[in-house]
Amino acid sequence: MGSSSTEVSTIVKNWREHPPASYSLKIHSFSQLENSTASSDDKYQSRLFSSGGYNCESLMVFTPPTETFAELRFFVYNKKENKYFTIQDIEVKRFNALQTVWGVQQILPCDTFSNPDNGYIFEGDQCEFGVDVIVSPPHTKWEILTFAEKYSDPKFYWVIKKFSELKENVQTSNSFSMGGKKWFLMLYPKSDSRAEGKWLSIFLLLADCDKPKADEKIYMKANFRILDPLGSNHFDRQLEMWCTEQIPAWGWSQFLSLAELPKVYLDKEDTLKVEVEFKVVSAATKYSEADPLEEEWVQLTPENYID
Incomplete structure (x- = not known):
């Protein structure tokens, strides 16, 4: 046929x-x-x-x-x-x-x-x-959106000692660089206000210097892990998000049950180890808003409508 x-x-x-x-x-x-x-x-x-x-x-x-x-x-x-x-x-x-x-x-x-x-x-x-x-x-x-997908060291580790004795409601990690931007983690050892004291809450935030502008979006994909001290049963969840000026942070109020956490994920020294492995981050968006009056111009000819 x-x-x-x-x-x-x-x-x-x-x-x-x-x-x-x-x-x-x-x-x-x-x-x-x-x-x-x-x-x-x-x-x-x-x-x-x-x-x-x-x-x-x-x-x-x-x-x-x-x-x-x-x-x-x-x-x-x-x-x-x-x-x-x-x-x-x-x-x-x-x-x-x-x-x-x-x-x-x-x-x-x-x-x-x-x-x-x-x-x-x-x-x-x-x-x-x-x-x-x-x-x-x-x-x-115009604008050009690019993505960074390969990193020499894509992981950030956060070691929280004496986890069970923490008094502050929120813990903040040191800032770290990934994909050309600065980030930090926030962790609520006894839940944030939405998790009713039953869950470990964790969030990823952009540092103030890299927060999106009013007309900007930043894409990120990463794996979050609570590491098993014995190295065989890590708790893993993937986060994929677009950060905006209104929403510069994403994560989970109910990340891991607090009842399960001490049974598996705290070592003998009461230490909690958090790992974030980045997969993709959108690079800084390049854009231009040149004044048309500054552009070179051309004179048209028609005969343009006689072919």
Whole structure:
């Protein structure tokens, strides 16, 4: 059984009442225009007009080479319908020194256009054409998100001595660096306020110097472990999170049962060992918000709508 592919057309035809926004060319005697151009190159070029800050006449490229992108929509007025027939190639066109002309080769059959009964030629010998040139603004705003996944030493160890004798409700580790950011752990030996004194609670936080800005997010994935002193039955849970300005910390109120903890995870010296092994951290997001007025600019040419 054979297979075939059908090319999808990017040409869209429509009708609309609103006139062209960029430029309109009204001709009072189309037959005279045809006669006047027959002895030359069979075309008439409109006057210069501007759209989106670009002059649609001649392309002047500065150093370094520049280019711009635009959507083009062409119009033919129909007096009978009192609307504009529009045709558009929905693919955005790239204008540069090598490609200064874009357009649509076939808008209307000549006999359809020239027959007054169809409404494109009206009031004797008049007609109207137009174009919308929708220029895309320069590419000035962007961001690059990268992830760090390989570390020479991906683990942080926290040794808490005399765990059963701790008086403070919360314990805070020393800060440590991972993935280009500073972190620290917070541990509640007798639960935080949501765990009702039955669970060990533990959280990972970004240091103040690395907390996300208002429009920033930082991704992190790591394994948390309470180590078995005998080395065979570690308690392990994975944490995966996006840190934001509103939520700079993640973890568990109910990480490990306090009833189970002394049976397995405290050694003879009453020491608790916590390990965090980092898998992924998103690196600092690079972004730009350059002023378009500072960018190089280009002058567009159409003939742009005659191909």
